[in-house]
Amino acid sequence: MKTKYWIWIGAVLAAGAAAAAAWVIQPAIAPIQPPAANDFDSAAIARGARVVAQGDCMVCHTAAAGAPYAGGLPLRTPFGTIYTTNITPDPATGIGNWSLSAFTRALRHGVSRDGHLLYPAFPYIHYTRMSTVDIEDAYAYLMTRTPVVATAPDNDLLLPLRFRPMLAGWNLLYLRPGPVADNPAQTAEWNRGRYLVDGAGHCASCHSTLGPIGGERSPAFSGGNIDGWDAPALTALLQAPKPWTREQLALYLRHGWSPEHGAAAGPMGPVAHSLSLVPEADSNAIATYIMSLQTPARPAPAATAAATDKTAVVQGATLFAGACASCHGAAAPMMANGGRPSLALSTAVNSERPDNLIQIVLNGVPWSHPDQHTFMPPFAASLTDAQIASIAAYVRADIGKRAAWNDVEQRTAKIRKENQQ
Structure with a gap:
């Protein structure tokens, strides 16, 4: 009996090692000649602008006083500082020589064109849920931006984490590649909202607590911290002094301000600006989905003066x-x-x-x-x-x-x- 037990354990470990090896050993995808802007359909470019705004891509991939999408923004993490990369179509320092298949692999699997594993500060565990059409449109938009020659500084990480193959184990724990099917029991707007929140919007990346190795803890949306700012729990909006409504949340997402709750500040300010660039239907759908996640409201505490200094x-x-x-x-x-x-x-x-x-x-x-x-x-x-x-x-x-x-x-x-x- 013990022999069978150890055989089973060995088989599991072997399978895990094989899966990890599959993540580590990723082939390079051949570079291409940078495509011309007129190689892309204008409608696809316009749709791609919407997708890129949904993902707030420019904010993370633009350094202070830097060119849009040229990277170099420092992202502070518990493990050190990661600098965002250049995603303009410059062939030498950006993604100009990336094919659509290379771009898709990065979003779906967290693998760069040359085969190295990407750090999950790039939220590919969420981007993997984007549809093929949205990924294609985002590619069309980014490949028609102005090329910028800009190389990001070297990451400043703890020594073990500089060894990228270690990310294979992280991917085994947290990456579930591919889009998620719609829930037929929900409305089209609810499904659209879930798709945006869990996909391009990657809201859980900020609004969830992170575990010891940087993975999002369950339950999602229970509150997190980003760049020294607390990201409130998205499941507790009914606990506010004045409970949020779908309409108020949609207004806040679209304009960065609500007459019953105040203004977006810190990292949420740029998010609201990005959402102001997409159709109103997107912010409405996000609000519909988020409000469906709420825990019941608790009785409000008595409004008495607090004991303080x-x-x-x-x-x-x-x-x-x-x-x-x-x-x-x-x-x-x-x-x-x-x-x-x-x-x-x-x-x-x-x-x-x-x-x-x-x-x-x-x-x-x-x-x-x-x-x-x-x-x-x-x-x-x-x-x-x-x-x-x-x-x-x-x-x-x-x-x-x-x-x-x-x-x-x-x-x-x-x-x-x-x-x-």
Whole structure:
């Protein structure tokens, strides 16, 4: 009996080793001559622009002050820094000599044209779910962008992770190649929303916690952290002080602002801008799917003043009056005439951690494009860590009516340092 047991274990291990080897040993796909722009159908290019916007590709593949899609943006991970690659059609440093089959393999299987395995910071575990048509259209769009000569800096990773064949084991655990069939029990809009959320949108990449080796933990959408910002749980939108509705979420996704919940900030700002470039039906479908994932609403806590450091609250009230009230005070024109929600409804104010409120005060909400609905100047240069902590104490206790956060000043100092790095 024991002999049979060990034979079975050996067979499983052998099968796993063979599968891993299959991932590691990936052949190069021959380079091609860069195709001309007129080799692609104009309708396919237009559809590809929509797909690329759904995936927010330009944001990750564009460095600060860099050319669009030329890569070089540093992505901080628990394992080090990964720099995004050039996906313009430059043949030497971009994807200009990639065939459609090479491009498809990268999205479906996480393998580069030359056969090396890609790091899962590139969310191919989600892109694999994209349809063949969408991948073809995205290829047409990217291959008709302006070529840019740009080589990304070398990744700065922990030594063992520089050995890319190790990614074969990661793929065995987390990659399930190929699209997922529609659910016939759901509406066409729901299926479209799931396709966008789980595919090109790769929402779980930010809104899920990551395990020890960087894989998304189950359940998905239970909240995560990206670039020092907390990404809230997408399954708890009914727990907000004012529960989200499908209509409010669709508006927020499309415009980066909701009159009942506030403005998108941090990494979510560029996502909302990208979604503003796609048809309204896409944001509606995403909202329909996400709202179907909600856990039941819990009774709201009593709106009582939080027990906190009264001195900090008093100091914060004074600072708030001088630095913030002209925009966020109840009588401010932006609030009274602009239909802006009270800070009491803000996700940053009601979060279990102060990180997002700290980030917003430090960095503001930069003005990045003409159609943006919100702007806030940064206060990193004008407020100390202690002053930001006092403002946070006041906003949390007096406006939000929530229990105090702990160690906000220390957390502010840490976030400021990380941002500078």
